[in-house]
Amino acid sequence: MGWKAGDGPLRVAIVGAGPAGFYAAEALLKQADVPVSVDMFERLLTPYGLVRHGVAPDHLKIKTVTRAFAQTAAAPGFRFFGNVEFGRDLLLADLQKHYHQVLFTVGAQTDRHMGIPGEGLARSHPATAFVGWYNGHPDYCDLEFDLQQETVAVVGVGNVAIDVARILCLSHEELLETDMPEYAIDALSRSRVRDVYLLGRRGPAQAAFTNPELKELGELATADVIISKDEAALDELSREELEAANDRMLARKVEMIAEFAAHAPAGREKRLHLRFLVSPLALVDDGAGGVGAMTLGRNVLHRSASGALSAESTGETETIPAGLVFRSVGYRGMPLPGVPFNNRWGVISNRRGRAIDTETDETVTGEYVAGWIKRGPSGVIGTNKPDAVETVAAMLEDAAAGATWGPSAPVETAVVALLRSRGVEFTSFDDWCAIDNAELAAGQAASRPRVKFGNKDEMWRCLGREGGRAAG
Amino acid sequence: MKVSAVLASKGNRTFTIEPGALVEAAVATLAANNIGAVIVVAGGGLPTGMLSERDIIRKLASDPSTLERTVDEVMTFPVICGSPDDDVESVLRTMTAERFRHLPVVEGGEIVGMVTIGDLVKAQLAELRGVAANLETRLLES
Ligand SMILES: Cc1cc2nc3c(=O)[nH]c(=O)nc-3n(C[C@H](O)[C@H](O)[C@H](O)COP(=O)(O)OP(=O)(O)OC[C@H]3O[C@@H](n4cnc5c(N)ncnc54)[C@H](O)[C@@H]3O)c2cc1C
Numbered sequence: 001m002g003w004k005a006g007d008g009p010l011r012v013a014i015v016g017a018g019p020a021g022f023y024a025a026e027a028l029l030k031q032a033d034v035p036v037s038v039d040m041f042e043r044l045l046t047p048y049g050l051v052r053h054g055v056a057p058d059h060l061k062i063k064t065v066t067r068a069f070a071q072t073a074a075a076p077g078f079r080f081f082g083n084v085e086f087g088r089d090l091l092l093a094d095l096q097k098h099y100h101q102v103l104f105t106v107g108a109q110t111d112r113h114m115g116i117p118g119e120g121l122a123r124s125h126p127a128t129a130f131v132g133w134y135n136g137h138p139d140y141c142d143l144e145f146d147l148q149q150e151t152v153a154v155v156g157v158g159n160v161a162i163d164v165a166r167i168l169c170l171s172h173e174e175l176l177e178t179d180m181p182e183y184a185i186d187a188l189s190r191s192r193v194r195d196v197y198l199l200g201r202r203g204p205a206q207a208a209f210t211n212p213e214l215k216e217l218g219e220l221a222t223a224d225v226i227i228s229k230d231e232a233a234l235d236e237l238s239r240e241e242l243e244a245a246n247d248r249m250l251a252r253k254v255e256m257i258a259e260f261a262a263h264a265p266a267g268r269e270k271r272l273h274l275r276f277l278v279s280p281l282a283l284v285d286d287g288a289g290g291v292g293a294m295t296l297g298r299n300v301l302h303r304s305a306s307g308a309l310s311a312e313s314t315g316e317t318e319t320i321p322a323g324l325v326f327r328s329v330g331y332r333g334m335p336l337p338g339v340p341f342n343n344r345w346g347v348i349s350n351r352r353g354r355a356i357d358t359e360t361d362e363t364v365t366g367e368y369v370a371g372w373i374k375r376g377p378s379g380v381i382g383t384n385k386p387d388a389v390e391t392v393a394a395m396l397e398d399a400a401a402g403a404t405w406g407p408s409a410p411v412e413t414a415v416v417a418l419l420r421s422r423g424v425e426f427t428s429f430d431d432w433c434a435i436d437n438a439e440l441a442a443g444q445a446a447s448r449p450r451v452k453f454g455n456k457d458e459m460w461r462c463l464g465r466e467g468g469r470a471a472g
Numbered sequence: 473m474k475v476s477a478v479l480a481s482k483g484n485r486t487f488t489i490e491p492g493a494l495v496e497a498a499v500a501t502l503a504a505n506n507i508g509a510v511i512v513v514a515g516g517g518l519p520t521g522m523l524s525e526r527d528i529i530r531k532l533a534s535d536p537s538t539l540e541r542t543v544d545e546v547m548t549f550p551v552i553c554g555s556p557d558d559d560v561e562s563v564l565r566t567m568t569a570e571r572f573r574h575l576p577v578v579e580g581g582e583i584v585g586m587v588t589i590g591d592l593v594k595a596q597l598a599e600l601r602g603v604a605a606n607l608e609t610r611l612l613e614s
């Protein structure tokens with residue numbers, strides 16, 4: 001029996017406390033047509049997903065979006081359960097007993113591969129791991145990156161690649177202005193990295209990074225941006241496209257790249273080489289099982305019938321030194337137990353936010369998605385807002401039609417009892433506020449914006465709950 | 473943004489029809505699934521044409537027996553196909569310039585979806601809204 005008006009609130013479980021989850025919670029709690037209560041489950045102790053563990057530690061302003069999320073968390077009818085992982089601590093069948101609907105906003109938890117020889121050599125890493133590490137993500141905080149290498153190649157020219165390259169080039173003073181955990185500041189301050197190569201497979205007009213992020217590279221205290229004039233120049237197809245696009249921002253991007261190319265380097269300590277029209281073909285073993293160099297193939301652009309420009313190999317190759325490699329060629333969603341998954345796109349199978357059966361395409365009652373696990377790993381934080389609003393509209397429409405789960409125990413206390421009975425030590429939103437305050441206080445003491453805790457144990461200790469479940 | 477990002481939340485099914493089928497059958501498929509076009513495919517291969525509501529109506533205006541004709545007599549061909557890796561902006565420009573509204577998407581010799589010009593415009597708009605929402609965050613805090 002589905003939910004109907006008069007039954008009490010529509011009980012919604014949201015799995016994943018990133019931007020998509022919070023924007024959806026806000027949309028659910030702000031409307032007045034259907035009374036809603038939201039329980040949000042998050043596998044980490046802390047909320048905010050990639051705003052905490054993805055967004056670069058020197059981009060503090062955009063992180064203030066969390067103030068709006070905290071307001072949502074304070075709304076009546078909202079509860080946060082941290083350290084609760086769907087698939088480990090809670091299963092679909094549990095949610096079906098206690099909720100009318102579930103919304104998955106679990107983001108993209110893994111990375112894409114390049115599919116080239118040598119990708120698995122030592123010192124070849126996904127950007128996801130490095131990003132998680134410098135941002136204090138508990139899954140990655142124990143990793144080690146060999147920053148004694150002098151040359152680093154970052155594959156891809158999206159905003160994540162730019163973040164990674166920039167972080168590698170920060171001076172000690174610039175590092176202190178970030179909210180990184182101390183271990184990351186220490187390691188990065190001791191770094192001997194001198195040359196960072198950012199590798200774009202297409203040309204300047206197809207680079208995925210955005211203008212403010214490009215501009216910032218030119219403002220680094222101890223790094224020069226180096227672009228060759230040849231690679232900054234547009235080929236015929238890009239020139240035509242740029243003209244047809246009539247897009248001021250794109251024109252500006254191309255112009256900025258040309259300006260970098262025209263500038264003589266100032267002789268700073270580090271060099272950030274932005275390359276275009278090159279594809280990694282192989283990572284070369286240094287003889288000891290680690291990456292020592294990278295073979296690149298040169299590309300030309302090709303226009304398909306649909307008008308898109310793609311990279312085609314010219315057959316020419318070159319080799320660049322690379323003692324450390326980060327592939328930043330995109331994130332990828334992972335399947336959840338019992339939830340339909342589309343392996344081609346790496347998302348939960350869905351039509352405009354309603355989960356659908358992967359084989360039959362039929363709507364699956366009660367299950368919804370928003371954010372990166374709905375549309376794939378692209379878009380800025382704000383993009384998740386219209387995306388979540390679309391899904392919430394579908395949820396409310398289905399609820400009004402009674403097309404929901406029929407939970408046997410739709411009561412607030414049930415899930416708390418269930419988690420306790422399973423020995424799951426969960427955190428509340430108040431716990432998060434305590435962690436938040438402690439990190440801010442540590443920041444103040446060190447004249448830094450924030451000092452993130454370096455691992456889960458430190459957080460449990462901060463909460464006075466050493467007994468907290470340490471396994472993850 | 474790439475075409476794959478638009479396809480990811482569109483469901484997994486694409487609607488196809490054989491070139492030898494009757495237009496009547498195509499109309500039934502369009503109506504039953506609330507869609508504007510079907511991809512014409514001979515024997516499960518790559519698209520050979522597209523049949524849209526517009527194609528049918530245009531033909532009906534001059535030929536009342538259109539519904540009894542076969543799909544290949546009414547369809548639009550050749551058909552332009554895209555790839556999941558195509559940039560949405562480039563594809564949109566082509567669709568506008570060449571005046572077609574449905575793009576079958578093909579990868580590894582297989583049809584993996586179809587996007588309409590409406591899907592692409594909507595996705596672009598959502599992206600712009602997202603950027604605007606980000607700007608709002610920064611402004612509110614400065
Ligand atoms: C490195 C990087 C930097 C970025 N920088 C910026 C930027 O500067 N500005 C900007 O606007 N955008 C930026 N973005 C984009 C932005 O972060 C994303 O658009 C946004 O975070 C996606 O939101 P989401 O809620 O879908 O996923 P996420 O933010 O990934 O949130 C998903 C949440 O679900 C949780 N979860 C996962 N699995 C489970 C499970 N089984 N059970 C319970 N919980 C689970 C995760 O722990 C996580 O907290 C960046 C992205 C990356 C990768």
Ligand SMILES: NC(=O)c1ccc[n+]([C@@H]2O[C@H](COP(=O)([O-])OP(=O)(O)OC[C@H]3O[C@@H](n4cnc5c(N)ncnc54)[C@H](OP(=O)(O)O)[C@@H]3O)[C@@H](O)[C@H]2O)c1
Pocket residue numbers: 113114155156157158159160161163200201202206207208209213279280328329330331377378379380
């Ligand atoms: N400051 C910010 O606002 C900020 C910061 C970080 C992230 N974000 C957002 O988060 C989203 C994800 O960012 P992202 O950088 O992970 O993804 P992205 O923007 O999609 O960039 C991926 C990059 O990898 C390249 N690539 C993919 N496969 C490749 C291959 N096999 N070989 C070589 N290069 C390959 C792509 O090139 P092609 O274009 O040729 O495919 C592209 O340059 C984006 O929407 C981004 O804007 C925003």
